[in-house]
Structure formats: C-alpha cells, structure tokens
Amino acid sequence: MPSPSAQGLLSIGEVASRTGLAVSAIRYYDDEGLVAARRTPGGKRIFPRSDIRRLSFILIAQQLGFSLDEIRSQLRQLPLERTPTKRDWEKISRGFRAHLDARIGMLERLRDRLDGCIGCGCLSLETCKLYNAGDRAAQTGSGPRLVIQKSIGETPA
Known part of the structure; x- marks a missing residue:
C-alpha cells in the first residue's frame, strides 16, 4: 500500500503546520463533519490536500462571525474528494454575501448612531x-x- 504522502494525503501534523491550527482543532472540525479525514490501518487521521483550503475557509468564516452550523451548510456544497474550483467558491460566496451585507448594514447603523x-x-x-x-x-x-x-x-x- 502506498504511503499517505504518495497518495496526496497529509498527516494531521502536516495539516496543522500548513494551516496554523492546533491538532486538537483539526480533530474537532473532523468530528463535526467539516472535513473528512481518512484513517490509516493504524487509525491515524490523514487528510486530502483540499482540506487545507476547507480549514482556511472555516477560519475566515469564523472570523466573519459565522457559526459552525452556517459554515457546515456552505461546505456541504463543496466536493470532498477534490480541491474546490473557482466556480465552487463563487457558489459559496453568493451564499455568504447576503449575510455579510446584513451584518455590514447593522455595523454601519451602530457606527452612525x-x-x-x-x-x-x-x-x-x-x-x-x-x-x-x-x-x-x-x-x-x-x-x-x-x-x-x-x-x-x-x-x-
């Protein structure tokens, strides 16, 4: 059986290094179904490279104030087995745009008043x-x- 890296898969430590997330956070996101780790015969989690982008998206969306449920809903639109394309991301951005516009409006009203x-x-x-x-x-x-x-x-x- 080829090694995980030969299959284009990354260990949880490699994903942590690439994303800046703690290993425990990556495990949590996996347990929550936001990413989908595979398991080695020894039970270790390994991830496709595309999960680096998924995890980065999660971090950004959380910084924008989206809940994990909102993020999960958007991520369901992305393919699990390949790196999302520009078209995939555009579809998600349309889904977030209305929420962001509403939040921007509320922040502007708060600032002005x-x-x-x-x-x-x-x-x-x-x-x-x-x-x-x-x-x-x-x-x-x-x-x-x-x-x-x-x-x-x-x-x-």
Whole structure:
C-alpha cells in the first residue's frame, strides 16, 4: 500500500503546520463533519490536500462571525474528494454575501448612531437619535431593536 504522502494525503501534523491550527482543532472540525479525514490501518487521521483550503475557509468564516452550523451548510456544497474550483467558491460566496451585507448594514447603523444611544429603551437621553417613545421597540423583541433592524427607515410597530 502506498504511503499517505504518495497518495496526496497529509498527516494531521502536516495539516496543522500548513494551516496554523492546533491538532486538537483539526480533530474537532473532523468530528463535526467539516472535513473528512481518512484513517490509516493504524487509525491515524490523514487528510486530502483540499482540506487545507476547507480549514482556511472555516477560519475566515469564523472570523466573519459565522457559526459552525452556517459554515457546515456552505461546505456541504463543496466536493470532498477534490480541491474546490473557482466556480465552487463563487457558489459559496453568493451564499455568504447576503449575510455579510446584513451584518455590514447593522455595523454601519451602530457606527452612525453610537454617539447617542443604541436603542436600549432607557428613554433617558432627550437627544437620543434612536428615541424610543413609549418603549414601542419592545413590541418587536428584546435587545437593541433600533440598531438590529434590517434598514434605518424601519420603525417598530
């Protein structure tokens, strides 16, 4: 039987070295089904080179605030047995774009309104840009509703 490296496979240590991830993190992502290690006859995990890109994508997506469930959902669109193509990545990027646009909008609203208040409902600032008369924002849910709404023009019911 050819060695793992002769088959284009990498040991977990090699993957850790290439990605900067701890071996324990790679095991965790494997256990969570985000990558799919093969096993040697001795039970050691070995990975296709394409998992370097999958793991890098996971790291980036986590930095952008995506949950593992969201990441897993996107990764299901990628092939497991080959390096993803540009077309594969474009498909995933379309899936993330709407989420990123919504987050960017929320961050812009927060930035633009932060000097006054974040819509907490305290009603203590007369100059609050997010004045919440009668605590009407409470009708739409808990938390800073006036910042997390989808668009600036929306008002609570």
